[in-house]
Amino acid sequence: MLNALLFDLDGTLTDTDALHLLALQQLLQEEEGRVFSEAEFTTHVSGQANANMCRYLFPERSLVHHEAFAERKEQRFRQLSPQLQPMPGLLRLLDFAQEHGIAVCVVTNAPRANAEHMLRVLGLSQRFACVLVAEELPRAKPDPLPYLSGLECLGARADEALAFEDSVPGLTAAVGAGICTFGLSTSQPPQTLLDAGAHRVIEDFNDPQLWAEIHRRLDVR
Incomplete structure (x- = not known):
């Protein structure tokens, strides 16, 4: 699932x-x-x-x-940062999620003003069901609370979700919430991400490892 x-x-x-x-x-x-x-x-x-x-x-x-x-x-x-580029493959993944009825949200340690700025610059302001800002919660990452709150917001269980993170605090939070998490190797060495609990390490959202996991879960050929 x-x-x-x-x-x-x-x-x-x-x-x-x-x-x-x-x-x-x-x-x-x-x-x-x-x-x-x-x-x-x-x-x-x-x-x-x-x-x-x-x-x-x-x-x-x-x-x-x-x-x-x-x-x-x-x-x-x-x-x-007046201009930013979405990670390669991100728009493809968001389009796929919309097509297959998969809910999406953002879970960030960034302040609300930054989150709104970045999503606006990226042209993604309307693409997410919710944007959870950790500083508005009782505890931020690496505590799992932000990801547990994200699951609650989307009405999903941990075993039917995937998370995406690039940092050790983020991975600690997502894995601690019981979510299968892909680490993106943008800010840390792959081994550091694996040691923090990443299910797999990917370069971007076009990585075949990610799509194999998605297709396996959906039984899509």
Whole structure:
């Protein structure tokens, strides 16, 4: 059975890690004179909610400072991303889901303003039944709650769903919710994704491994 597809946003629907890294590097250099490396971003920031990011960057500073910095960082990201491209094969998959009555939603640690901005730029604002923003829930990824909430929103069980993630926190959340999850190798090495629980690692949504799983579940030839 396949009744639901649940998608992360950053690094999954579109490849944005380089832009998030650039936004952070610019702000930390301008405000702190701090050099921030890609390796540090990959290890400590990619896929994390802003609250976790700020606790890592500024462990000694207040929540007020964290919230203000996170907002400046996301504003900078939106300025840097007036155009984005959907991941290869994404539109094909969304069209297939619509044709076969498979419900789709977004489950993201990004703030609401970013999610709306990215979906609008991608031309996907009307394609998803719901957009679940983890910071509007009691717990963000890597807790499974955002994905459990996504299943509830779509009226689906975990065993009749597939999820798509590119980060360790996201995979931890989706796998923890009991969902068979494909890791996209946009921001992490394939072995890192497999170690985090990915069912398979794919390059994009055209990957034959993904379509074999979809056809197996639907018994489509």
